[in-house]
Amino acid sequence: MLVLLTVGAVPARAASEGRGSPETPAPIAVVPPRLASSADVPYPAGGTADADVILELRVGADGSVRSARAVDGAEPYATAAVEAAYAFRFEPATRDGKPVASVIRFRVTFHAPAPPSPAPATGPTEALPEAAASVAAAATAPPRPSPPPPPPEVEVHGVRAAPAVSTFTRAEVRQLPGAFGDPFRAIEALPGVTPIASGLPFFYVRGAPPGNVGYFFDGVRVPYLYHVGLGPSVVHPGMVDRVDLYPGGYPAQFGRFAGGIVTGDATAPRDDFHGEYNLRIFDAGALAEGGFADGKGTVLLGGRYSYTATVLSLIAKDTTLDYRDYQARVTYDLGPRDRLTAFGFGSYDLLGQTSGGVETIVFGSEFYRLDLRYDHSFGADSTVRSGVTFGYDQTRFGDQRNSQDQMVSGRIELRHRISKGTLFRAGADVTRDAYSLDKYPYYDPETPGLRHYDETFPPRADLAVGFWADAVLDVAPRVQITPGARVDVFNSIGETRVGVDPRLAARYSVTDHVRIIHAYGVVHQPPGFLVPVPGLAPGGLKGGLQTSLQASAGVEADLPEDIEATATVFDNVFLDMSDLLGTRVGNIAANLDKRALGSAVGFELFVRRNLTRNLGGFLTYTLARSMRSFQNERFPSGFDRTHVLNAALAYDLGRHWRLGGRLVFYTGTPKVVQYRGATPPPPSVSPGRDPAFYRVDLRLEKRWNLKKSFWISFVAEMLNATLNKETVQSQEVGPVAIPSIGVEGGF
């Protein structure tokens, strides 16, 4: 088999510093980088056809590849090309004879193996003559091929980390009506996700409650992803490369959440100065990133600030709504194989109500993270990352007491390609969460709710230690399996529990365009709360760990017109499950550590054509039944919805106008009958249900490209443009609709 690497260095545009001043124009002698190493790229498992991948590489002044991403190309070729690119070495670009950083584009051409020799092989790499390239100095910008590409929105073809994962890229989400450009807001549209209520950023994943869904951003655990009051995500969209949802059977790297895992990947550091901004009715945000030290280092700053309070003061003077978030990242390359990163981010939310001249905080929360990491590469697709994370979470509920969590976590992650068909991954981490709770003098100490609260969230220090390992094995030309396991040890208030979680995933390519996917796993988790709340987690392990047994099997198919389709069936079992929302039996406040036996079975369908295409769209559909067993009663989960459907279309109208629409439909949850805070279980068969709900979201964008590298867009968007009301827990709500008009831009 021949794998042909084509180096197509495309002219890079010069940054302002490299242009010279008008008063003193001077010719700049620029020499593009040259490939100086072998650049063998293994033919990927699961691939059977010829394919091209265009990579965008940032080459440091020392000739190493600092970052690589695929700007064009299909899977699994794109992943293979990206992973291999980090091992490439170049003679660095020079400017007036001095080595400088540069950004170039590569074309990697894969040729399918010949039938008699199906084993993966590596062929010689041929570097084609480079095109003339102009290379900037420290602040090198991405190259601009001819004809010029669209405005520099972030467009990344995802690196599928594991089977059975659903992914949206930021570029796609920008076109998704109702997501307001926030990648994390697209989660609710993915198969297997059952919303609690329209627009509310908490959801069930394959029957698992919101408190059992883990959120990670760039490998760092965060308590939630969205601001209060149907707000946007807590990370500036410009920093989010893509979002993955692992609904079950996820890689061994992830654990401690017995439901799903939502991860967001941060964009790779770039030393070319770039940024973007947005200005909307309720908030404004900006993000900028640039390099220093001749491209060895990068600095990113971003954030969002809402002026909702000002807007609200005009219509609801007694209400205060405020949110903001911040991100800062500094990277520095100690050498071609070593990078230090400091990444800090945080979020703040406040919802207040003024009565009698005194403002009361209805809900306030904040969290901050500082992640310090060291990355070392010791070969092609072989890396080790060690890091330490500091976190501070705080929340205030109606009783006006602040609860806090001071978190410190250390981790090490190893990734090593043992052979062409064997990738080994392993890691370990330890996390200490120190929870505290303010005293509150203005409360009747006999209040039952207060006593339950104090008992459920006592001040203490929880410890979790975990070890994990898995291996991605190409056991046959068309078969890839990923066995793995993780072990977690939990300690809280003198109780210690151990969770042993085996995992197994498999991908079998039936044909060039059809693959069968399996994913199985066991996950353990300490008791969860209603929804993820910063600084609040139930203490103690007397009720044991939650355990989920997850199984899924599906088929992926590449259809004509670049349409991808995935059909999956799943069957999850939850033991000792803490799901206060779903197990709505008895008195909730009196038993915040209520445990139940849960199950969820269903069918998921995901058909998509990239939303960034002239005509793109997707359809997701979930047919599911989620049951609970509690105290000899078996009944549907409180948020069991039989049908959940999302359908979206985005169309390029021409002249940079783009129109999108999205339909969200789901059937109702079992009806609720309450009695003094206690709820009898609904019938196990054919329970009465609240009415179904649907809404239509719309999005219209007009974009202007200014000069060579600036763009600006006018975006009008409306969630629930049909102004439909929803019945939540047998009470009619709404209509909850969110309009948004604003401008976005970048450079």
Place this chain on the structure above:
Amino acid sequence: MSVRRQIVPLSTLLGVALTACLPKDTRPVPARVDVTLSLSSGGVRVGTVDGWTVTLERGLLGIRSSLRGDACADYAPEGYTRIVDPFLDGHQKVNTLYSLGHCDIGFSVQSPSVDPYTPLGEHVTPADHAFMNVPGLDPYTVTSGKPVATGVAFHVTGRAVRGAQTKTFAWSFRQRTSSSRCAAPLDEREDAGPLRDARASDHGGPVDGGDAGSIPFYSDAGPPGPRGLDLTSAGDVRADLVVHPETLFLDSTNLAVASPRFDVLALADDRYGNGDGEVTIGELGLVPLEEVGGRGRYQQPPPLAEPPPATWKTLEDFVYLGLYPRVVRYRDRGVCDVTIGGGR
């Protein structure tokens, strides 16, 4: 624009933003309001005008209080229902409330939560709590036109003796009664305001209040003072609720002319019931009001609010809807807007 020029202002903004963290509780110190419950001076022995001596032997009452209002900053909105024996001497705790501003004070008699942490008063046992939580139906446990099984809000047992005659009773009232916008008796206040009337509503909706010309239920207390409490920072206020058990045996809802009687109640067992010596709530429901009413006794008062309440037809209606909501009174002779959920 250089990187530095871009980064510096962003850094400044970031620094400013990071200084704003979730504040601690910065509200002013509120006033503390201790709501208590006590037995009226009449005690648990009631002498009726028709010669009976009624003795209340045991009572269980679910009660909670609250402070509300647009100008009221309630520091602890999450309240609770306490179960008390209402026939004990002395002042029993109901709740401790913390608020600031002008607050309407109110209370409700209702079945307690099933929460095991439900506070229990003196001589109240977990078995009493369990008894109060057993759901049941009566003609008045109706919500939105549908019967809803409810626990017990007020349970009273006792006996009535006249000569050789003895009648016992054990009555459970399940429907919640709410008394809101309470006002102290005028003679307890220096700043007497305009007369505002209050009366029961058996149609479940709030009572808007009457005017000076309407029939006051608490006419024996004179005109009430202004509603609510003016609570200042660090203030210490005590609000006492007073149990009047004799109310259950009155022959009129107009307290100015009402007298305690038992003959009609005994008749419910002797003539309309099974004659076993126990007067049950159900037997009261067998007694048509038109057969025992007249001359101002056992009559439904004229409506004060629209829509008018359903017509009372039986003695059970009269006791349940007319008398039971007035067993507990604010500051003994205070006035409140009284509502009772549901109705026949």
